[in-house]
Amino acid sequence: MRYFFSLLAVMLATACTSPQSFVLKSPDGAQQISLKLDENGKPFYSVSSSDFEILQPSAMGFELKNTTLSEGFKVLGSETSTHQEEWKTIWGQRETVANHYNEMVVHLEQKASGIKMDIELRAFDDGVAFRYGFPTQEKLQDFIIMDELTSFNFSGDYKAWWNFADFDNYEKVYYTSPISAIGDSTAFERRPDKEERPNMCNTPLTVEVKDDLFVSIHEADLTDYAGMNLENTLQGAKLKAHLTPWLNGDLVRTSAPMHTPWRTIQIGKSAGALVESDMIMNLNPPCAYENTDWIETYKYIGLWWELHIGKTAWAEKTQFGKPIKHPHGATTESSKAYIDFAAEHGIPDVLIEGWDKGWDDMEGSWTGYGIFDWKTSTDDFDLEEVCRYAKSKGVRMMMYHETISDIDHYEPAMDSLYKMCHDLGIKTIKVGYTGDVNYDYDTKTYRQHHHGQYMVRHYKKMVQTAAQHQLMIINHEPIKFTGEQRTYPNLMAREGARGQEYNAWSVGNSPQHGVVLPFTRILGGPIDYTPGIFNMFLPQKSWAKFEVRVRSTIAKELAFFLTLYSPMPMAADLPENYVDNPAFEFIKQVPTNWSDSKVINGKIGEYFTIARQERGTDNWYLGSTTNEEARDFSVPLNFLNSDKRYKVTIYGDAEDAHWETNPHAVEIREVELGATDVLDIKLAPGGGQAVAFEAI
Structure with a gap:
């Protein structure tokens, strides 16, 4: 009898620590994402398409301040469901979007700490996705993420298209290489003065697995989190999530309950199938606005290209610390000429850059503190007259706000600024974020990164505030798009690339x-x-x-x-x-x-x-x-x-x-x-x- 109880204890211990696996397939059965806890309670996921393994078991979890959530988990339970709907876009590449996926939520608890963590999986016909969730719990309330351990362990060293990550700028040249050479600064030109990170790339990352299998790694529903870059671990074709930090090293400051953004693996039989995929949008919440009648699409022209080619200047007298060599571009007279052309050719909006005070005050770079107030026109530009003239011609001014990333001043001013724009008959604002975030000339320091949680929050608040005044937004120097145009359809476009x-x-x-x-x-x-x-x-x-x-x-x-x-x-x-x-x-x-x-x-x-x-x-x-x-x-x-x-x-x-x-x-x-x-x-x-x- 003593031997029987000893054997039973061994069997129970083995059962508690044996690997546990979960498999989720797409509605058509082609795409599969699997979740496994190994004998140490460490979670891994893997991805396959038509039984071809794309991602081998890849690590999951977090390093929190004072706590590691990478192993020692047990399964508390799981649920599966199927979701199928069609939803109408306000604007987009198609009018009706099909949203059909299978879902599984696996509830975990770390045995040592008692912290609960959910892993939510979704499988679509055009890819798979997962995210982490932390439910309301006594063991975890306010917390700081110091590292996200998510990895992407490709089954082969496939051909990839990528550009160097830095934490403030996506305007990069794209390179082609095996996955193992991503971010190789000895083989590809890297600009260290612009903080391009060695062995690191931006997302979306696109990979050709074979002639009839293409994959894109990205994220969806990035709303209160740090933007994800991909780090080359220098271990073959294995990449790891690398989040953009706050300047003190924190990655994400948050509280339970919360969800992370989705980690997405779009899958297609051709490169074109990735383009046709709506999975990233489908992973975002539905439209946040009850009334969208004020949102429209159209083309525009602008007093813009002439500034870049040097025909005219943004400033009136001095620009970047030097006297201007060309006349100021955005005058009342020149703006009216653009408006006349737009009216003649049926173009609704005219973008005007350099209309406001502040350009003369920048000292040699696109940085500053308190330079612009975004309401005061230059001496040779009459804002109210230009808007009145445009209205008389059936045209509108598209206003440009160059914030130079002076968020300390721009964010408190947004509500009154956007009301002013609405009252002037403006429909769209193009908002730029050149320069260092919250740069201070006195201390010669900046305080945040463009792609970190601080600015992710700001970009969202900017779009939401614009909606309160029925304004549409085009965003330059942005955080990357992660499908949020479904939720906030007044966010019309973002730059985020080397443009014209x-x-x-x-x-x-x-x-x-x-x-x-x-x-x-x-x-x-x-x-x-x-x-x-x-x-x-x-x-x-x-x-x-x-x-x-x-x-x-x-x-x-x-x-x-x-x-x-x-x-x-x-x-x-x-x-x-x-x-x-x-x-x-x-x-x-x-x-x-x-x-x-x-x-x-x-x-x-x-x-x-x-x-x-x-x-x-x-x-x-x-x-x-x-x-x-x-x-x-x-x-x-x-x-x-x-x-x-x-x-x-x-x-x-x-x-x-x-x-x-x-x-x-x-x-x-x-x-x-x-x-x-x-x-x-x-x-x-x-x-x-x-x-x-x-x-x-």
């Missing part, structure tokens, strides 16, 4: 850059790239040791209105470059809101073709772009309405077009086609094609 302005004063963006963005940065949400440049040869800078120019063709700039998705795109060039140019008709015509979007073809960094249906009509539009290589495609038009014939206007590269030698050569032709026809597309090196299908 880099072509005006740097070595510029390569012809392949715009063919990488749809498969990387834009997977998170819409971009403010500012396309539509028609004059590729720009004034040369006296200090430049490189050719200042746009590495594109006009036809490609037109195609960008479709391939670089934004519900509020800018026609960025000077108005005089659009006058009498027939290619401008496409910019005037192309819609900004869509019923459906279908990727026709795509290879990351090489070519991309997408077709979009105008919301509320049978009209379709197609954009196709390429890198430095010329390409020919034959595109079946089976996406068109089979009961309709279409007048098709093709804006293509001319026979002798070339991004380097002849970028302005455009051929425009009209044909009649239908759903059973095939469209032949010819792209010049660095070129593109834009096509309008108008139902007859």
Whole structure:
């Protein structure tokens, strides 16, 4: 009998410490995420697609201040459920979004500390996701996360597209390498002066596992947490979450109950399938606003490009500590000229930068403290008169707020500022966050990072405050998009990438850059790239040791209105470059809101073709772009309405077009086609094609 009880005790101890596994599959059964507690109570997850292992067992958990939550867990219970719905977008790449997933919540408790932690898993047909939750409990109330232990242990050293992480800026060149070489500063150019982190990349990170399997690692519903970067652990193809810190080293300051953002693994049989995925949006809460009638999409022009190319200046007298060499750009007179052009061509908004006091006071950099008040106009700009004149022409001013990341002053002023904008008839504000966060000239220090929890909270508050005054937001120098346009649909676009302005004063963006963005940065949400440049040869800078120019063709700039998705795109060039140019008709015509979007073809960094249906009509539009290589495609038009014939206007590269030698050569032709026809597309090196299908 004594032997029996000893054996029973051993058996019970073994049962309590034996591995426990949970498996969750997508509705179609193809995608699978598994959760396992090993014999030490340490949680791991793994991911597979059609039985092909993508992520091998990967560690989970946290390092809290004074507590480690990495092992010693037991399972308290679990629940599974299935969720299926369709929801309507206010604007977007499609009108109706299907949201269908299986869900499992596993409740854990760490035996030593008594701390409870949930792991929530979701499996969609287009990927899987998980997040951590801490329910209300006595053992854990206010706490600080010092490290998130989540890892991504790939099953092979696959090809990846990435850019260097830094904690304040996403405006980076994209590189291609094996996963094991991500962030290798000996092989890829890194700018240490800009705090680009060695062996670390931003998300979304896109990976080609094999010819018919592509993956993107990102996050969703980032609202009160630190932005996630990915650290190369230098252990093969294993990456680890690395959160952007507060300056004292804390990563996240929080309280139970709370959920982390979702850690997302989008999965597709092609690169284009990642573009068509709605999983990131589906992992965000529904729209937070009862009334959305005031939210709309449209195109805009602006007093902006001339500032970047050096035709005029932001400041009146001195800029960055030196006397200006060009006249101030944002005068009442010049603004009215832009308004006249917009009114003539049916463009609702005119962005105006440099209209306010403060630009003269910056001392050599995009930093400062208390420089702007965002209400006081320059001496040669009459804000009320410009808004009155715009209204008389059926146009609005789009106001620019350059905060220079002076959050201590900007955030308390937002409510009164946004009320002022609403009262002036303004619908959209573009808010920029250049410079160091809360920089103080007296101490020569800054106090936060752009991608940390402090600024994540601010970006959210900024959008919510704007909504209280029925204002829409375009955000520059932002935190990355993680699908929150579903919850806050007045957040129209974010920059968060090397945009068009880099072509005006740097070595510029390569012809392949715009063919990488749809498969990387834009997977998170819409971009403010500012396309539509028609004059590729720009004034040369006296200090430049490189050719200042746009590495594109006009036809490609037109195609960008479709391939670089934004519900509020800018026609960025000077108005005089659009006058009498027939290619401008496409910019005037192309819609900004869509019923459906279908990727026709795509290879990351090489070519991309997408077709979009105008919301509320049978009209379709197609954009196709390429890198430095010329390409020919034959595109079946089976996406068109089979009961309709279409007048098709093709804006293509001319026979002798070339991004380097002849970028302005455009051929425009009209044909009649239908759903059973095939469209032949010819792209010049660095070129593109834009096509309008108008139902007859």
